[in-house]
Amino acid sequence: MHNTGITIEEEQQNERLDKVVASINEEWSRTQVQQWIKEGHVLVNGKAVKTNYKCSLGDAVEIVIPEPEELDVLAEEMDLEIYYEDSDVLVVNKPRGMVVHPAPGHVTGTLVNGLMAHCKDLSGINGVMRPGIVHRIDKDTSGLLMVAKNDMAHESLVQQLVDKTVTRRYKAIVHGVIPHDHGTIDAPIGRDKKDRQSMTVTDENSKHAVTHFNVIEKFKDFTYVECQLETGRTHQIRVHMKYIGYPLAGDPKYGPRKTLDIGGQALHAGVLGFVHPRTKEYLEFTSPLPPIFEEVLGTLRQND
Structure with missing residues (x-):
């Protein structure tokens, strides 16, 4: 069993318990948390409550993660x-x-x-x-x-993911020519009400999400970018780039109907850095673009 606990603060009062608990750890989904609450693994002031329990200031919330x-x-x-x-x-x-x-x-x-x-x-x-x-x-x-x-x-x-200290940089090819060289997208992401399999920028049941991007190269109809994740929401880069009008090339879910036929989004997690849990040394790794990604870039350069 893994125990963790929080005390409800002012900005969390009147929020649903499942939402508050899910926000503690970005690896915990609302569904997972709701299951824990139903099974009595989440206690408020020592008592089991319902998933839609509205938190009060000073509530002691204890989460006992089952083995x-x-x-x-x-x-x-x-x-x-x-x-x-x-x-x-x-x-x-x-x-x-x-x-x-x-x-x-x-x-x-x-x-x-x-x-x-x-x-x-x-x-x-x-x-x-x-x-x-x-x-x-x-x-x-x-x-x-x-x-x-x-x-x-x-x-x-x-904890490093929660503290936003992990380095995660991605290379992506997006539709359209981004006019500026860098930017930050700060827009909350949650489930799409119309399509439960998709995520979208929404104020309902959403989680804070921030993506930074830098333009590497511009083509006639596409832009090659590097995105840095500050948070790690489901489909974050794909949803955020679509939100600002530059969806990922090849993306069957969030891209336009006419896109590059490359069997999925042109997205590569190329840089990963974190502090080693035991030695406390910062480690960073870089992996090269996969061949299909290089081929697409080559074709775009030729077509220009």
Whole structure:
């Protein structure tokens, strides 16, 4: 069991309990938190309450995260591209097209299946389907991920994500020519009411989200950019770039109907930096663009 607790402050009073608890840790989804509340793992002033409980100033909220069930995820031998590994953390370069963790419909062939075969010591904080996974990137996004090999490392890395001290820089190709060279998008992201599988910029049930971008190169109809995440919301870069009118090339969910036929969004998590949980040394890793990304850039340069 992992215990954590907070006292409700002025800006949180009258907020729903599930929303307040989900905001503590960006790896906790509202659905997960609601399940914990229903099962009595979240107590307010020592008592179990309903998920829609409205918080009062000074409420003592205790969250007792249940131990994960026994792992029932198949270990599969894979040729993983490991950039760094020690007894606490591992950094892996995920290829495009690979799902990070098992879910209904994707129980094999995921990064977690490969990690299970590579090393047996992964943190158990996130439960059965997601051992060791501290943050994730979308199936068709390539690039670097940090993985925790024990609960101490997991808690440290998640705290760094919450504190916004992890360096995460992505390369992307977007539709349109961005007129300015850099900018910051500060717009809250939540589930799209019209499409539960998509995220959108909304004020309802949303989470704070900030993306910084720098233009690297401009083409006739596209722009090559680097985006730096300050927060890590689901589909954040894809949603934010669409929001400002420059959706990602190749993106089947958030891009225009006529886009580059490259089998998914042109997005690569190229730089990842964090403080090592044990040694406290800052580590930073860089991975090169995947070949298809380089090919698209080459074609765009030729067409100009």
